[in-house]
Amino acid sequence: MTAERILSISDLEAAASKKLPGATREFFNSGATNQVTVRENSSAYQKYRLLPRVLKDVSQVSTKISVFGREIAFPLCVSPAGLQGMAHPDAELATSKACAKAGVNMGVSSYANHSVEQITTTGKEIGPIYHVMQLYSMTDREKEARIVCRAEASGCKAIFLTADSPVMGVRYNEWRNEGFKPPAGLAYPMIEKTSEQIQSQSHDDGFSSFNSDSHSWEKEIPWLRSITNMQIWIKGVLTPEDVETAIEYGCDGVVISNHGGRQLDETPATIDALPACAKAARGRISIHIDGGIRSGSDIFKALALGAECCWVGRPMLWGLAYNGQEGVELMLDILYREFQRCMQLTGCKSISEISPSSLGIVRSDGPLARL
Numbered sequence: 001m002t003a004e005r006i007l008s009i010s011d012l013e014a015a016a017s018k019k020l021p022g023a024t025r026e027f028f029n030s031g032a033t034n035q036v037t038v039r040e041n042s043s044a045y046q047k048y049r050l051l052p053r054v055l056k057d058v059s060q061v062s063t064k065i066s067v068f069g070r071e072i073a074f075p076l077c078v079s080p081a082g083l084q085g086m087a088h089p090d091a092e093l094a095t096s097k098a099c100a101k102a103g104v105n106m107g108v109s110s111y112a113n114h115s116v117e118q119i120t121t122t123g124k125e126i127g128p129i130y131h132v133m134q135l136y137s138m139t140d141r142e143k144e145a146r147i148v149c150r151a152e153a154s155g156c157k158a159i160f161l162t163a164d165s166p167v168m169g170v171r172y173n174e175w176r177n178e179g180f181k182p183p184a185g186l187a188y189p190m191i192e193k194t195s196e197q198i199q200s201q202s203h204d205d206g207f208s209s210f211n212s213d214s215h216s217w218e219k220e221i222p223w224l225r226s227i228t229n230m231q232i233w234i235k236g237v238l239t240p241e242d243v244e245t246a247i248e249y250g251c252d253g254v255v256i257s258n259h260g261g262r263q264l265d266e267t268p269a270t271i272d273a274l275p276a277c278a279k280a281a282r283g284r285i286s287i288h289i290d291g292g293i294r295s296g297s298d299i300f301k302a303l304a305l306g307a308e309c310c311w312v313g314r315p316m317l318w319g320l321a322y323n324g325q326e327g328v329e330l331m332l333d334i335l336y337r338e339f340q341r342c343m344q345l346t347g348c349k350s351i352s353e354i355s356p357s358s359l360g361i362v363r364s365d366g367p368l369a370r371l
């Protein structure tokens with residue numbers, strides 16, 4: 001038998017999905033309610049077409065960008081996703097090593113199965129890497145502050161405040177799978193919960209402690225600013241109004257995100273929300289994006305439409321489930337190579353040459369339109 005060849009992210013998804021128990025696969029892959037947004041996050045990229053400029057010398061191209069004051073290999077980082085121990089026993093430690101090896105940054109979930117101290121140390125042993133710490137507004141403010149302090153002491157560069165999850169999205173898959181719960185035996189060192197505590201309630205109920213009266217711009221942001229010198233980013237912005245508010249509150253960046261379609265279904269695909277948000281930002285705040293990015297040309301399109309950097313969630317989980325650290329390395333390598341080829345074939349030598357003029361938009365009733 002020939003070994004399976006994983007050439008694309010969709011090959012990796014298929015290989016990982018074969019390895020995972022059904023309820024875990026559904027937990028990772030599903031979105032909320034009718035699955036509209038989770039699907040559209042990816043399919044919306046297909047209305048854009050690439051407009052190559054030919055006969056350009058692309059013998060030397062640079063895919064590098066600078067984020068959080070450090071150069072990374074290409075404009076992609078790994079989103080914070082909880083419960084990586086369900087994909088592979090090495091969990092976030094494997095992800096951190098793979099990111100460090102590939103030269104990209106990583107988000108650490110508050111629901112990580114390893115501590116931020118271990119995750120950052122393990123990654124830095126392999127190579128230069130920056131981490132950011134994902135945070136929820138919590139009813140227990142002291143616990144929330146401990147997460148922030150530990151992240152800062154570990155060298156994290158930013159807090160990514162998840163703004164789209166005061167309550168859990170409506171997730172039929174989790175309900176159908178008898179009130180989905182993570183398996184026994186995993187640790188939750190950041191939210192300071194034991195496996196037994198997590199086991200005693202459904203994943204859905206576990207989110208109730210995030211529905212805090214501090215889940216607001218005015219209570220959360222100035223408080224965070226008073227306890228940390230790290231950058232403060234808002235993860236889960238979809239409108240120009242909220243970009244403006246993030247600027248008013250002095251935030252350093254926003255991630256255009258709908259939580260991978262797992263929270264409010266029938267929100268726009270992030271690539272569709274991006275142009276208006278980037279326009280509103282006018283360079284006053286960093287704009288990153290996640291959701292549905294599955295190829296190098298998706299990264300290229302997001303940059304052409306105004307994002308500085310992209311993040312991926314599920315592809316990392318598929319890499320982990322397929323083959324731990326090596327699987328995440330494979331995922332990052334696939335996207336790096338595809339993105340580099342895309343730059344070469346569109347005639348872009350550096351990231352700054354990627355612009356709206358590199359894209360056309362497909363119209364059902366006529367010729368390709370220029371942006």
Ligand SMILES: Cc1cc2nc3c(=O)[nH]c(=O)nc-3n(C[C@H](O)[C@H](O)[C@H](O)COP(=O)(O)O)c2cc1C
Nearest residue numbers: 079080081082109162259260290291292312313314
């Ligand atoms: C299994 C899983 C767990 C996640 N856990 C978190 C989390 O703990 N905190 C958070 O802010 N986002 C979480 N996310 C959302 C990701 O950070 C990211 O927004 C999303 O996965 C991006 O979409 P993509 O999976 O299509 O790339 C999770 C996503 C998945 C699939």
Ligand SMILES: O=C(O)C(=O)c1ccccc1
Nearest residue numbers: 081082083111165259262
């Ligand atoms: O399921 C999610 O989308 C999510 O954000 C999460 C939060 C905590 C643990 C695992 C996943």
